Amino acid sequence: MAHFLFFGKLADITGAMSVEQPLPDTVTDTSTLRSWLDETYQASGALLETTVRLAINSEIVAEPAPVREHDEIALMPPVGGG
Protein backbone atom coordinates (compact mmCIF):
# COMPACT_ATOMS: atom_id res chain seq x y z
CA MET A 1 0.00 0.00 0.00
CA ALA A 2 1.11 3.51 -0.76
CA HIS A 3 -0.27 6.36 1.30
CA PHE A 4 -1.50 9.29 -0.77
CA LEU A 5 -2.11 12.78 0.56
CA PHE A 6 -4.03 15.22 -1.61
CA PHE A 7 -3.62 18.78 -0.36
CA GLY A 8 -5.66 21.91 -0.95
CA LYS A 9 -7.96 21.88 -3.95
CA LEU A 10 -6.78 18.40 -4.99
CA ALA A 11 -8.82 16.76 -2.21
CA ASP A 12 -11.94 18.31 -3.75
CA ILE A 13 -11.06 16.57 -7.03
CA THR A 14 -10.18 13.16 -5.59
CA GLY A 15 -12.88 13.22 -2.91
CA ALA A 16 -10.50 12.42 -0.05
CA MET A 17 -7.46 13.99 1.56
CA SER A 18 -5.80 10.74 2.65
CA VAL A 19 -5.99 7.47 0.72
CA GLU A 20 -4.27 4.09 1.13
CA GLN A 21 -3.95 2.28 -2.15
CA PRO A 22 -1.68 -0.39 -3.66
CA LEU A 23 0.49 0.76 -6.56
CA PRO A 24 -0.12 -1.12 -9.82
CA ASP A 25 2.96 -2.81 -11.37
CA THR A 26 2.96 -0.27 -14.18
CA VAL A 27 3.61 2.58 -11.74
CA THR A 28 7.33 2.84 -11.03
CA ASP A 29 8.07 6.55 -11.04
CA THR A 30 6.40 9.92 -10.56
CA SER A 31 5.55 10.20 -14.25
CA THR A 32 3.62 6.92 -14.50
CA LEU A 33 2.18 7.66 -11.05
CA ARG A 34 0.72 11.00 -12.13
CA SER A 35 -0.87 9.51 -15.25
CA TRP A 36 -2.37 6.64 -13.28
CA LEU A 37 -3.75 8.89 -10.54
CA ASP A 38 -5.13 11.42 -13.00
CA GLU A 39 -6.97 8.64 -14.84
CA THR A 40 -8.13 6.88 -11.65
CA TYR A 41 -9.64 10.07 -10.23
CA GLN A 42 -10.81 11.43 -13.59
CA ALA A 43 -8.93 14.60 -12.74
CA SER A 44 -8.81 15.90 -16.34
CA GLY A 45 -5.11 16.71 -16.14
CA ALA A 46 -5.20 18.43 -12.74
CA LEU A 47 -2.74 15.89 -11.29
CA LEU A 48 -0.40 16.24 -14.28
CA GLU A 49 0.13 19.98 -13.85
CA THR A 50 3.73 21.00 -13.18
CA THR A 51 2.51 23.49 -10.57
CA VAL A 52 1.45 20.43 -8.54
CA ARG A 53 4.62 19.28 -6.78
CA LEU A 54 5.21 15.85 -5.30
CA ALA A 55 6.71 15.04 -1.92
CA ILE A 56 7.74 11.47 -1.21
CA ASN A 57 8.15 10.55 2.45
CA SER A 58 8.01 14.25 3.40
CA GLU A 59 10.61 15.41 0.88
CA ILE A 60 9.84 17.41 -2.22
CA VAL A 61 11.35 15.48 -5.14
CA ALA A 62 12.88 16.50 -8.45
CA GLU A 63 10.94 14.58 -11.10
CA PRO A 64 11.05 11.98 -12.42
CA ALA A 65 11.70 10.14 -9.18
CA PRO A 66 11.09 6.48 -8.31
CA VAL A 67 8.00 5.55 -6.25
CA ARG A 68 7.57 2.39 -4.22
CA GLU A 69 4.96 0.56 -2.18
CA HIS A 70 4.81 1.91 1.41
CA ASP A 71 5.84 5.42 0.29
CA GLU A 72 3.91 8.40 1.58
CA ILE A 73 3.20 10.40 -1.55
CA ALA A 74 1.90 13.94 -1.18
CA LEU A 75 0.45 15.91 -4.09
CA MET A 76 0.86 19.60 -3.39
CA PRO A 77 -0.79 22.37 -5.43
CA PRO A 78 0.71 25.90 -5.22
CA VAL A 79 1.35 26.84 -1.59
CA GLY A 80 1.00 30.08 0.32
CA GLY A 81 -0.01 31.27 3.79
CA GLY A 82 0.06 34.59 5.58
Add this chain to the structure above:
Amino acid sequence: MFDLLDQPFDPAEALKQFNTAIGGAGAVVSFTGHVRPSAHGSAVTGLFLQAYSPLTEQGIEQAIETATARWPLSAVRVIHRIGEMTPGEAIVFVATASAHRRAAFEAADFLMDYLKTEAVFWKKETGETGSTWIEPRSEDYQDRARWAE
Protein backbone atom coordinates in the same frame (compact mmCIF):
# COMPACT_ATOMS: atom_id res chain seq x y z
CA MET B 1 11.60 31.02 17.15
CA PHE B 2 8.53 29.64 15.46
CA ASP B 3 5.12 28.30 16.44
CA LEU B 4 2.33 26.77 14.39
CA LEU B 5 -0.92 27.19 16.34
CA ASP B 6 -4.36 25.66 15.84
CA GLN B 7 -5.93 28.09 18.33
CA PRO B 8 -6.34 31.90 18.26
CA PHE B 9 -3.44 33.96 19.64
CA ASP B 10 -3.09 37.56 20.79
CA PRO B 11 -0.59 39.46 18.59
CA ALA B 12 -0.30 42.27 21.16
CA GLU B 13 0.75 39.73 23.78
CA ALA B 14 3.19 38.15 21.29
CA LEU B 15 4.80 41.56 20.67
CA LYS B 16 4.96 42.30 24.38
CA GLN B 17 6.75 39.00 25.00
CA PHE B 18 9.05 39.55 22.03
CA ASN B 19 10.11 42.94 23.40
CA THR B 20 11.32 41.31 26.60
CA ALA B 21 13.96 39.25 24.73
CA ILE B 22 15.45 41.40 21.97
CA GLY B 23 19.04 41.22 23.15
CA GLY B 24 19.63 44.95 23.41
CA ALA B 25 18.35 45.72 19.91
CA GLY B 26 17.63 49.32 18.94
CA ALA B 27 14.92 48.44 16.43
CA VAL B 28 11.93 46.13 16.55
CA VAL B 29 9.58 45.64 13.59
CA SER B 30 6.44 43.53 13.78
CA PHE B 31 3.77 42.58 11.28
CA THR B 32 0.39 41.00 12.01
CA GLY B 33 -1.85 39.60 9.27
CA HIS B 34 -5.56 39.31 10.01
CA VAL B 35 -8.31 37.36 8.24
CA ARG B 36 -10.04 39.90 5.97
CA PRO B 37 -13.81 40.33 6.38
CA SER B 38 -14.31 40.51 2.60
CA ALA B 39 -12.67 39.46 -0.64
CA HIS B 40 -13.49 40.51 -4.21
CA GLY B 41 -16.43 42.54 -2.95
CA SER B 42 -18.19 39.75 -1.07
CA ALA B 43 -18.23 38.86 2.62
CA VAL B 44 -15.84 36.23 3.97
CA THR B 45 -17.25 34.10 6.77
CA GLY B 46 -14.27 31.87 7.43
CA LEU B 47 -10.75 30.86 6.45
CA PHE B 48 -9.23 27.38 6.70
CA LEU B 49 -5.50 26.83 6.66
CA GLN B 50 -3.96 23.44 6.03
CA ALA B 51 -0.29 22.54 6.68
CA TYR B 52 1.82 19.45 5.95
CA SER B 53 4.02 18.54 8.88
CA PRO B 54 6.97 18.38 9.04
CA LEU B 55 7.51 20.14 5.68
CA THR B 56 5.74 23.32 6.78
CA GLU B 57 7.80 23.66 9.97
CA GLN B 58 11.10 22.74 8.29
CA GLY B 59 10.56 25.32 5.52
CA ILE B 60 9.73 28.14 7.91
CA GLU B 61 12.65 27.30 10.19
CA GLN B 62 14.94 27.37 7.17
CA ALA B 63 13.55 30.77 6.08
CA ILE B 64 14.26 32.11 9.58
CA GLU B 65 17.84 30.77 9.33
CA THR B 66 18.23 32.46 5.94
CA ALA B 67 16.98 35.77 7.36
CA THR B 68 19.30 35.48 10.34
CA ALA B 69 22.27 34.82 8.06
CA ARG B 70 21.40 37.72 5.75
CA TRP B 71 20.61 40.42 8.31
CA PRO B 72 22.19 41.10 11.71
CA LEU B 73 19.18 40.11 13.83
CA SER B 74 19.23 39.65 17.58
CA ALA B 75 15.77 38.04 17.70
CA VAL B 76 13.11 36.65 15.34
CA ARG B 77 9.60 35.45 16.12
CA VAL B 78 7.13 33.85 13.71
CA ILE B 79 3.66 32.63 14.70
CA HIS B 80 1.35 31.14 12.08
CA ARG B 81 -2.18 29.83 12.49
CA ILE B 82 -3.60 26.68 10.98
CA GLY B 83 -7.16 25.30 11.07
CA GLU B 84 -10.43 27.22 11.05
CA MET B 85 -10.39 31.00 11.51
CA THR B 86 -12.97 33.78 11.44
CA PRO B 87 -12.62 37.34 10.07
CA GLY B 88 -10.56 39.63 12.29
CA GLU B 89 -8.51 36.82 13.82
CA ALA B 90 -4.72 37.06 13.55
CA ILE B 91 -3.38 34.55 11.03
CA VAL B 92 0.33 35.44 11.10
CA PHE B 93 2.74 37.38 13.31
CA VAL B 94 6.33 38.18 12.38
CA ALA B 95 8.71 40.20 14.54
CA THR B 96 12.38 41.00 14.05
CA ALA B 97 14.89 42.86 16.22
CA SER B 98 18.17 44.42 15.15
CA ALA B 99 20.59 47.16 16.14
CA HIS B 100 19.15 49.49 13.46
CA ARG B 101 15.79 49.75 11.72
CA ARG B 102 16.70 48.84 8.11
CA ALA B 103 17.71 45.26 8.88
CA ALA B 104 14.61 44.73 11.04
CA PHE B 105 12.27 46.11 8.35
CA GLU B 106 13.87 44.12 5.53
CA ALA B 107 14.04 40.83 7.43
CA ALA B 108 10.36 41.06 8.44
CA ASP B 109 9.41 41.88 4.83
CA PHE B 110 11.51 38.96 3.55
CA LEU B 111 9.91 36.53 6.00
CA MET B 112 6.39 37.66 5.08
CA ASP B 113 7.13 37.23 1.37
CA TYR B 114 8.36 33.71 2.11
CA LEU B 115 5.23 32.93 4.14
CA LYS B 116 2.92 34.24 1.42
CA THR B 117 4.44 32.33 -1.50
CA GLU B 118 6.62 29.44 -0.38
CA ALA B 119 5.52 28.30 3.06
CA VAL B 120 3.71 24.97 2.82
CA PHE B 121 0.13 26.07 3.50
CA TRP B 122 -3.12 25.77 1.61
CA LYS B 123 -5.80 28.34 2.25
CA LYS B 124 -9.54 28.01 1.73
CA GLU B 125 -11.86 30.98 1.99
CA THR B 126 -15.54 30.51 2.74
CA GLY B 127 -18.07 33.18 1.81
CA GLU B 128 -21.74 33.60 1.04
CA THR B 129 -21.40 31.75 -2.26
CA GLY B 130 -19.33 28.78 -1.04
CA SER B 131 -15.66 27.91 -0.56
CA THR B 132 -12.63 28.61 -2.76
CA TRP B 133 -8.99 27.55 -2.44
CA ILE B 134 -6.79 30.66 -2.60
CA GLU B 135 -3.41 30.69 -4.32
CA PRO B 136 -0.79 33.45 -4.14
CA ARG B 137 -1.43 36.45 -6.43
CA SER B 138 1.14 37.41 -9.09
CA GLU B 139 2.01 40.45 -6.91
CA ASP B 140 2.96 38.05 -4.11
CA TYR B 141 5.41 36.23 -6.42
CA GLN B 142 6.83 39.59 -7.63
CA ASP B 143 7.34 40.65 -4.01
CA ARG B 144 9.12 37.40 -3.28
CA ALA B 145 11.38 37.79 -6.35
CA ARG B 146 12.83 41.03 -4.88
CA TRP B 147 14.93 38.95 -2.49
CA ALA B 148 16.67 36.78 -5.12
CA GLU B 149 20.42 37.07 -4.75
